[in-house]
Amino acid sequence: MKKEFAVIGLGRFGGSICRELSDEGLEVMAIDIDEDRVNEFASIASHAVVGDTTDEAVLKSLGIRNFDHVIVAIGDSIQASILTTLILKELGVKHITVKAQNDYHEKVLSKIGADKIVHPERDMGRRIAHNLISNNVLDYLELSDEHSIAEIVASKKLVGYTLIDLDVRAKYGLNIVAIKRGKDIIVSPPADEEIHRDDILILIGADSDINRFEKRLL
Ligand code: ADP
Structure with missing residues (x-):
């Protein structure tokens, strides 16, 4: 064996x-x-x-x-x-x-x-840096030098909007692959899904686009 x-x-x-x-x-x-x-x-x-x-x-x-x-x-x-x-x-x-x-x-x-x-030290350093820059970013996972998956808390500015309203794919080039809501997780959320308070968005895209989106939340 x-x-x-x-x-x-x-x-x-x-x-x-x-x-x-x-x-x-x-x-x-x-x-x-x-x-x-x-x-x-x-x-x-x-x-x-x-x-x-x-x-x-x-x-x-x-x-x-x-x-x-x-x-x-x-x-x-x-x-x-x-x-x-x-x-x-x-x-x-x-x-x-x-x-x-x-x-x-x-x-x-x-x-x-x-x-x-x-690269545990480098990766953890980057994750912590993103968390320091924006309190909304809970986690950050690098996929390549330029692309990542980020877990971002939906700020008050997003609550009540649907994914169509936000149009993150066209405006930021990002894909929201899942929404964590309490104990539930909505994988591949439909376009008319409305964002609730305390939702956590899991999104994938270029680091520069994720940064632009983070700023939009402030
Ligand atoms: P970390 O940064 O994760 O704390 P360390 O550098 O403190 O890692 O630890 C590396 C470990 O690798 C040490 O315990 C060291 O004794 C061990 N080590 C170094 N060279 C060899 C070797 N040739 N064979 C086996 N173990 C080794």
Whole structure:
């Protein structure tokens, strides 16, 4: 039977992934070069092992190719992160997610075939910045360099208008893909849907258009 997850690097990011997956009842092998870190996770992960993952023999001896998904969360050494990813790739691991420290790191990771590259600090910084700029923006998820999905609280200015009245597609180039209303969610809301107080609009579009729409709400 295939094992589930292996997390390499048990800093704040890798540690948090490891905890969350374990809380969800999934099998997780936690790996770090630092023995103290590994001991912290002995009672959390299914297995916690000390090892330097830049050493191919170490990864082989852990049977790393039997894992469905390996997460590389080495934050302190870009070199170790790249080398580890390269070995995982060579050993044939199917799904590799890697935390990137910067754009240069990301470029190299994508060249060597990391399946998913995440930038937790950068992305969270952007989300928080949008929330600081506008109290109406609850969340912001980047789809590409220029496009995002945003969760925006409908301000008083929008209440009582229908989606046709607002005409966000023509005026802003945005699509409202869903409206959250209390516990309900209206997916693909019809054009005559009227906006209520405290509705949360989930919209998708270019960042510049989302920014223009945010200003319209103020
Ligand atoms: P974060 O920014 O998420 O807190 P850190 O940089 O603090 O991440 O943590 C990265 C972890 O990766 C550390 O616990 C470190 O011991 C571990 N690590 C670094 N190099 C290696 C390696 N070659 N093999 C395994 N683990 C490593």
